[in-house]
Amino acid sequence: MIFLQRNRLATLKLTANPVIFTLAASIFLALAYNATFWNRFFEVTGGVSYKNIPFYVATFLIMVLVFNAFFTAIAFRPLIKPVLTLIFCTTAFAAYFMHRYGVRIDAAMMQNVIETNAREVADLLNWRMAMFFLTLGVVPSIIVWRTKLTFPDVRRNLLIKCSVIGLSLIAAIGLTVAFYKHFAPTFRQHRDLQFMLTPINYLWATNSYLKRKLGRPKVVAPLGTDAVKGALWHEKTRKTVTVIVLGETARAMNFSLNGYARNTNPELSKQAGLVNFTNVQSCGTATAESVPCMFSSLGRNNYSDSKAKSQQGLMDVLSHAGFDVLWRNNNSGCKGVCDRVEHEDMSKPVAGNALCTDEECYDEHLLDGLPERIRSSKKDMVIVLHQKGSHGPTYWKRYPEKFRQFGPECATSDLQECSSEAIAATYDNTILYTDHFVSQTINMLRRMEKNEGIDASLIYISDHGESLGENGMYLHGAPYRFSPIEQRHVPFMVWMSDSFRSQFAIDATCLAARSSQMLSHDNLFHSVLGMLNIKTSVRNPALDLFHACT
Ligand SMILES: [Zn+2]
Incomplete structure (x- = not known):
């Protein structure tokens, strides 16, 4: 006893x-x-x-x-x-x-x-x-x-x-x-x-x-080594720059562009040349699952972590096609996706930088020195900006003071301490800041197009969504089969400058007509290759959004 x-x-x-x-x-x-x-x-x-x-x-x-x-x-x-x-x-x-x-x-x-x-x-x-x-x-x-x-x-x-x-x-x-x-x-x-x-x-x-x-193989199999720039690149003299903003924990339903009642997209909604896709599902419900999946050619049904990590992905195929590929990170890492291309970790706070606190940097820090980096490259570029976005539960830490526009603010990581209104308002401030960040990135590309004659485009897509207390669930990472739609429905938008669109013969009206079509992370790999007119056997035209619109 x-x-x-x-x-x-x-x-x-x-x-x-x-x-x-x-x-x-x-x-x-x-x-x-x-x-x-x-x-x-x-x-x-x-x-x-x-x-x-x-x-x-x-x-x-x-x-x-x-x-x-x-x-x-x-x-x-x-x-x-x-x-x-x-x-x-x-x-x-x-x-x-x-x-x-x-x-x-x-x-x-x-x-x-x-x-x-x-x-x-x-x-x-x-x-x-x-x-x-x-x-x-x-x-x-x-x-x-x-x-x-x-x-x-x-x-x-x-x-x-x-x-x-x-x-x-x-x-x-x-x-x-x-x-x-x-x-x-x-x-x-x-x-x-x-x-x-x-x-x-x-x-x-x-x-x-x-x-x-x-059990993961140590050797990474090459992918798309046959990739070359297609016919539309012939005799092209202007530099092309495509930025992929990889969002974090942004759920589509809190974007006013997708019909959310609060105006969380005051800047992006005014951007000409932006096509917003309203019906997009993520591959996983957590970064470690979604990011390797969306940058692989596998698609959700064929995806497994070991398969994705045993073969090259989108970043490698773009390198094979001759692009200068850069991954800038303000997140916990690229989960193996950027291992073989140039990558910069920008998540560590920089003393004296107004875009950083003592603990971390706001996403706009990802733009620091970017125009100079683009200018110094002799090649066409694809740049991924991996945001910290709306990562919780400390939503209030993700945006500068100026973006504390909705309230009351929930300033604790113990979300059940806050009312559902406060959680939503704080989360919405992160979306408002992402709206500003993506819009600022587009503005930077516009300026470079005007002043330096580049052809530019931008894709914004989030890795997964977030639960904000619906059915007692918070954060994300629910097993996919049981995950609520809030964790799977992600924002996805494409912006192209006029010169980019005409260079790559993309019909914007046709693209806009597809904006409410059912899409998923499976489309990303093939659509980036399609948008940039890259010829390779690994591009599946059926998953390339641009295929029917070029
Ligand atoms: Zn994530």
Whole structure:
């Protein structure tokens, strides 16, 4: 039995035998960290009623028995306490994100977590998270370390262990069989439940992520090495510059260009030569998934992280065709897409630069020195500007003071502290700033066209959308199959100068007529090649937006 000798945590001394100790840890894990799972489980099974009680008790017991079998297997003196501490601390974070942000944990989410950077992590910290960590991570860990385990002798210990593991598993299997007709439809119809059951969700997700990552081939296969500039380039003397603004976390429905009631596009709506596509779906719901997918030739149905990283992508094909390719980054990185072309990390704050705070730089910093860089290039250019955009939950940090136009502002990373009006208003300020940034980029290209005789175009597309509290969900990264439309519907627009359009024989009316057509990230790779009249066997005309309009 567990004996509490004193009642203050600092001087707490407990004694327990390992069988009781692992069972207590299993019960605690099933109850304290799984509120999100239980809420959803009750919801999809019709709610708490006498009829459902046996099923719920069976589910709880199976969870406890499976956890118990695992902890018993590792219940050796040097191992059990460090493992439990690690699990309690990590699961506290998982439980916090599931509970506060409606996050679901799958392999793509784990990739997102593992490949994030320190500043994005710092953005998430707040006192409520610290309290969660203290209560569910630190306190249980202290109790674990303050408990003196009384192990029997080796032979007896092994015998007890084998019996406990055997009995736990037999009981778990027996209960699963007995309630199979309840379990099968529940977990089959509501597959999202598997992403809520912690710590199984993140252990399983980390395992799949690592399997994918380690199985990734080291050699990158060439792609589109046959790419050349097509007939429309013959005898062309003016330099051509195309900028792709890669947005971050911008959802289409908050753009007034897409019918949003608030005027979040005061500048872009006045830009002549802009075509806005209203019906565009992202490839993934997180940067680590969407960015490699949209710059690959694979398309969403064929995409996998390992496939995308084992072959070259759009940036490489443009290099093969003879362009000077540049990637400027104000994000957590290009996720492998820009590895073989020139790339500049502009996300670090620059002292004395008015476009930077102590922590980060606003997206306009991506334009610093860009005209000079374009001028110095002897070749035609394609430039990607990878924004920080609307990255949350600290939306208020993404825009300069001047763009704090909608309110009230939500200035905390704990979004549930704010009203839905405040969250939307703060998010809308980020869209307003993106509107300004993209418009400024177009203005820069216009000036260079006028003064220096370049032909210019710009594409703006976001990597994925964002949930702002709809159905209790916040942020992004939901498993694609269960993701809400807010996380998948992205803005996409194309601007071309008159000289660019006539040079590449693009019919703007035809393009505008396609503006409400169903499109997706699958179109990006092929449309950039089509717009720039690049001949290569890897361009699929069916996915090239410009094909029918040239
Ligand atoms: Zn993103």
